[in-house]
Amino acid sequence: MVFKVYFQENIKEVPVRENTMVLYVEGESVRDVRKKVADRGYNVEFVQVVTGAYLEYEQQNEDYKVLEI
Incomplete structure (x- = not known):
């Protein structure tokens, strides 16, 4: 299945909607x-x-x- 992953590039920053990026990944489950x-x-x-x-x-x-x- 294909999953759409919403993320921020830096794990230490607070999520800001305007900086949210997207990538698509194939996988079996969300986990x-x-x-x-x-x-x-x-x-x-x-x-x-x-x-x-x-x-x-x-x-x-x-x-x-x-x-x-």
Whole structure:
């Protein structure tokens, strides 16, 4: 499955909506995705599964790239 991960680049900073970044990761579950990005030092705010029409919509975005970690 593909998951959309909302995060801040620095784990020590307070989350600010305007600085939130997004990446897409393939994984089995939310826990699996969090483990995969844990070593990157991101402050993960939210992990959301992306399927169906929502996935098709996201794939149209020019910034859509799935990380295979």
